[in-house]
Amino acid sequence: MFISRPSARNPASGDEGDASFDHPERNGVERPYSYNAAIPCTLRVMRNPTRRNRNIGTAKSGHGQNNRLTIPRPHHGGNVYWERIEKATKVKREVSGQTVHFFVQPTLADYVHACTIDDIVHLLSHVPPADWETLCAIVLRQPRRKEETLSPVWGRLAYAADLVNAHGTLLYQGPAIVLEAHHPTGAWEFGRNLDPDDLKELERLQRDGHRLRTEHGKHIFENTVESCRTTQLHRTLLHEIGHWVDYLEKVERPADSGLDWEQLNDRYHQRPSREKEDFAHRYADQMAKELSDFGVIPFARVLDSESLSRDGLQLSDFLPSET
16 A cells, blocks of 8 residues: 655756655654655555455365265275175075075165065076176165265175175175165155256156156155165166176176286276166166066065075065054
8 A cells, every 4th residue: 555645846847845845854843764755655454353264164174074974984994885784694595507695684664675585586597697607696785874865876786895794704705786775665866957867767767666756846756665676676686787797798708718807807997987887778678678578577576474584584674664
């Protein structure tokens, strides 16, 4: 900030100016310094205590980072959260000459496993065994509520899973399919801005029997046990098998012929996820059409209380609660 002062007398211009600045004394007060009008005088702007940093209390300053809603990770071990299957019951079944290991977790009071072991065995028995060779583990998992809030899925494929119990003891190592338990009267919400993939998923959910309603511009699908079973048994299970077929064709079988497995595996996972998802969707649609043409699907839910009792499973994990 600059303050202009009256200029001194300029004899050349005839301007008298303010001659008082030429004298060391003014109004009888002696000045201890000499004033030079050619040098501007600056004043320091005083600190305003009402002003504050705009980043205070925001994420830029770290606010909320210590209590951010995330899926917890264990302090020991490197297992992913869905690899920890506490209190799971292990069941073995022979399907098309292969031993399939089922791991079934008990469900919460308001959750249910839509697919039974007998449902999955019946479907797998009509899928070509070469398409799911060495894929010998299926997990019926109960997700935690925080996991369902932050990362809801119908199922997933693990190319190399290390399934462990609550104590970290290894239960199974190898490829596995994980099917999540769901709330039989829950809902899936889609926002207003939908990309082409979201629109296709909306059509698939409608075909599976989920009830659609629109509220405030959002698309909300309401679940039933039958609609969840159709989605997981006729689509998700076949979709994950499609991922495994893609992996067999591009990694495992070329490696058996002498190619470098690590290089093939790296190339496979470097592919765009869109390309891998399109392959799995095509496989699931084609296989579902073939099974439907042969009359394999749809079929009634196989829920045998005696079979569940022999396997050490609870009927309540597969039936919705009455409350």
